[in-house]
Amino acid sequence: MQRRWIALASCALFAAPAFAQQQPIRITADFTDTSRHLYHAEVDLPVKPGPNTFVTPKWIPGNHRPTGPVENITGVVFTANGKVLPWRRDDVDLYEFHVDVPAGVTSIHAHLDCIEGEHLSDRLAMLEWEKLLLYPAHKPVREIAIQPTIVVPAGWGVGTALVPVKPFDANTKPGGTIEYQPTNVEQLEDSPVLAGKYFHEYTLAPDVQPAHFLDVASDEPNDFNLPPATVTAVSNLVREATTAYGSHHYNQYHFLLTLSDVAGGEGLEHGQSSDNGVGEKTFVNPAMKVLEADLLAHEFTHSWNGKYRRPDKLYQPDFATMQQGELLWVYEGMTQYLGNVLAARSGLKNQAQYRDLLAMSAANLEYKSGRQWRSTDDTAVAASILRSQGPGWANWRRGQDYYQEGELLWLDADTLIRELTNDQKSLTDFERIFLGKGGNTGPNIVVYNRDELIKDLNEVVKYDWAKFLHDRVDLVNPHADLDGITRGGYKLVFTDKPSDVDKLASRMRGPSFWYSLGISLKADGTINDVRWGASGDKARLAPGQKIIAVNGAVYSPDALVDAIDSTKGNTDAIHLLVQSQGFIRSVDLDYHDGERYPSLVRDDSKKDYLDEITTPLVKK
Numbered sequence: 001m002q003r004r005w006i007a008l009a010s011c012a013l014f015a016a017p018a019f020a021q022q023q024p025i026r027i028t029a030d031f032t033d034t035s036r037h038l039y040h041a042e043v044d045l046p047v048k049p050g051p052n053t054f055v056t057p058k059w060i061p062g063n064h065r066p067t068g069p070v071e072n073i074t075g076v077v078f079t080a081n082g083k084v085l086p087w088r089r090d091d092v093d094l095y096e097f098h099v100d101v102p103a104g105v106t107s108i109h110a111h112l113d114c115i116e117g118e119h120l121s122d123r124l125a126m127l128e129w130e131k132l133l134l135y136p137a138h139k140p141v142r143e144i145a146i147q148p149t150i151v152v153p154a155g156w157g158v159g160t161a162l163v164p165v166k167p168f169d170a171n172t173k174p175g176g177t178i179e180y181q182p183t184n185v186e187q188l189e190d191s192p193v194l195a196g197k198y199f200h201e202y203t204l205a206p207d208v209q210p211a212h213f214l215d216v217a218s219d220e221p222n223d224f225n226l227p228p229a230t231v232t233a234v235s236n237l238v239r240e241a242t243t244a245y246g247s248h249h250y251n252q253y254h255f256l257l258t259l260s261d262v263a264g265g266e267g268l269e270h271g272q273s274s275d276n277g278v279g280e281k282t283f284v285n286p287a288m289k290v291l292e293a294d295l296l297a298h299e300f301t302h303s304w305n306g307k308y309r310r311p312d313k314l315y316q317p318d319f320a321t322m323q324q325g326e327l328l329w330v331y332e333g334m335t336q337y338l339g340n341v342l343a344a345r346s347g348l349k350n351q352a353q354y355r356d357l358l359a360m361s362a363a364n365l366e367y368k369s370g371r372q373w374r375s376t377d378d379t380a381v382a383a384s385i386l387r388s389q390g391p392g393w394a395n396w397r398r399g400q401d402y403y404q405e406g407e408l409l410w411l412d413a414d415t416l417i418r419e420l421t422n423d424q425k426s427l428t429d430f431e432r433i434f435l436g437k438g439g440n441t442g443p444n445i446v447v448y449n450r451d452e453l454i455k456d457l458n459e460v461v462k463y464d465w466a467k468f469l470h471d472r473v474d475l476v477n478p479h480a481d482l483d484g485i486t487r488g489g490y491k492l493v494f495t496d497k498p499s500d501v502d503k504l505a506s507r508m509r510g511p512s513f514w515y516s517l518g519i520s521l522k523a524d525g526t527i528n529d530v531r532w533g534a535s536g537d538k539a540r541l542a543p544g545q546k547i548i549a550v551n552g553a554v555y556s557p558d559a560l561v562d563a564i565d566s567t568k569g570n571t572d573a574i575h576l577l578v579q580s581q582g583f584i585r586s587v588d589l590d591y592h593d594g595e596r597y598p599s600l601v602r603d604d605s606k607k608d609y610l611d612e613i614t615t616p617l618v619k620k
Helices: 001-013 187-189 228-246 285-293 297-301 334-345 350-367 376-380 402-420 428-432 449-459 466-475 483-487 500-509 557-566 611-612
Strands: 024-029 038-046 050-055 074-079 082-087 085-090 098-103 106-117 122-127 145-152 159-162 175-179 192-196 198-203 212-218 253-259 266-269 273-278 309-311 446-448 490-495 519-521 529-530 547-550 574-580 581-590 597-602
Touching: 001 085, 024 085, 038 466, 074 529, 082 098, 082 446, 082 449, 082 547, 082 611, 098 547, 122 253, 145 192, 145 228, 159 198, 187 519, 192 198, 192 253, 192 611, 212 228, 228 334, 266 297, 273 297, 285 500, 297 334, 350 402, 350 500, 350 597, 350 611, 376 402, 376 557, 402 428, 402 466, 402 483, 402 611, 428 446, 428 449, 483 490, 529 581, 547 557
Parallel strands: 024 145, 212 253, 253 273, 309 446
Antiparallel strands: 024 038, 038 106, 050 098, 074 082, 074 106, 085 098, 122 192, 145 175, 159 192, 198 212, 266 273, 490 597, 519 529, 547 574, 574 581
C-alpha cells in the first residue's frame, strides 16, 4: 500500500521543477570542433566558499547501465576571478571533482572537453548532454537550475526540444550562438541537440496538438529530403499514438534523425524528443527501411512508457545512483510491442511485414537455449551487465531478451483481453489508463510498480494477472510465449523458403543457418555464434572459428546452402574445414532437415487478431 501511494503521489512530487539555487548554472556547448570528434563546454557554476563537489552523469536514463562518458571528459580546468583553482578527483566515485572555493567567491568557471567517438561527422552532430554536464553533487538533478547555450557552425540547422530565448525558423539554418530558456539538469540531460549542415525540419500532423516535428540531418546533400510517403507515415504515427495512448506528456515533440553511414546508429528515448540514427540510404533502401521500420515508433512510445511512466526502482533522483532494471519487460518489452504495432498502423511497414518480423523474433526466442536456465526477469535485473557483453555464446548466455520476450508477453495480454471481453476491449484500454494517468501534462515522471500494473489490467478485465505475469516473467520457461500468436490466429512454422522480410534481411546479413545448422556467420565464414544443442554445437564449432571449405569447395554462403540441400533426407554428412587460432581441422555436421526459415501461417479456425491489432485506429 505504501509503494502504491508513492506512485500516485509522484504526480505532485515530480510535476514542477523546484530549483534549489536561485542563480542557474550556465553552460555553453561548442559544436564547432566536431569534425575532429571534440565537443567543448564553458560552464559557470554558482558556489559557496569552501569545499565544493561537482559531478558528471554516470547512470544515463534509457541506457540501463552506467554509460556516463567520464573517461572521455578531458581538459578540465576550474577558475575563479581569472585564477586557476586546483581540483582533485574523488578516490571512490571517479565521476566527482572536489574544488576548494576561496572566500568571497560566488561563481566559478569550468572548461571541459569531450572526446566523442560516435554520432558526429564533418557535417552533423548529435549531442547528448551528459558528455558536457558538470553540476553540484549529491543533489536531486531536477532541483538544479541550468541555462544552456549552443554554438554551431555558420549555416547549420538545429533541432531540439529546448525552447530558444529568441524563436527562429529552424529551416533558416541560423548557425552561430543560440541561447535557450532555463530548465533543470534532469530535463537538460533529457533534451539532446541535433545540428547539421544538410538539415531540414518537417512539421508533422498539424491537426494534433501539441506540435510535433521531424528534424533530419544527413551527411550528403538532399538526403534529408525524405520520401513524401515516409513523412506521411510519421505524421500518421503521431495521430495513431495520440489516439492509442489518449494523452501527451510533453510541451512539444521532436523526432531527431541522423542519416549517416559515418556517425553511427542510435535509438535513445527522451521525454520530448528522441535520438534516432540510421544509415544514409535507409528510407530508400527496401531492406534497411523495413528492418528499421519500428525505430521512430519505439522511441516515440517511450515518451509515455519509460519517460513519463517509469518503474519505481529504475527512476533515481540523480544520475549517480544505480538504476534497477527488474521491470524492463514493461519499460522496453511493452514498448517493443507497441512500437511495432504503431509502425504497422502508421504505414512505416505493412501488416505482412509485421507478421514476418514477428515470426523472426518469436523463432529466435523459441530457439534461445539460454532460456533453459535464465528467466525473463533475470534478463531485466541483470540488464546493466548483459548490455555490455560480446557476441560469443550469446544464445546460451542470453542478452536483453526483455525486449522481445516483452513483445510476446504483451501480445499475449492483448489477445487475451480481446478474447475475454468478446473483442470489446483490448490493450489500448489498458494503455489509456496506465500511460494516461494525470491526463495531458508537460514533461514529467510518474513511477509505478508491479502491483499498480496488475490493478490497471484488472480495471480493464478481471483476471489472475498476477499469475499471468509471474508464470511468464519470473519462472524459467524452456519455450517462448507463443500464446498471443496462436490466440491471434496464426501458427509459428518453419519452411524451406525465407519469408519476404527474411529475403530482405539476407541481402544485408547473407543466408541464415540458425534454425538448420545452428550457427550464424559473417560474410567471410567466421562464426558469430553457435546455438547450444544444435548440430554445430554437437560438432564442437565455436564463435570465432572460420569455415574455409564446404564439401571440398572454398567456403561461400551459397556453397553451404547447397550442402544443406544435398543432405536433406539422407545420411550424408556436411564436411567442413575450419580454421581456429592458427590451426585447421575437419568437421562433419550430422544434419539432414534442409533449410529452415520461420514464418507465420494462418489458422482459419481462430479470429485474425493480428491483422485486427495492426489495423489503423485513425481513419485516413
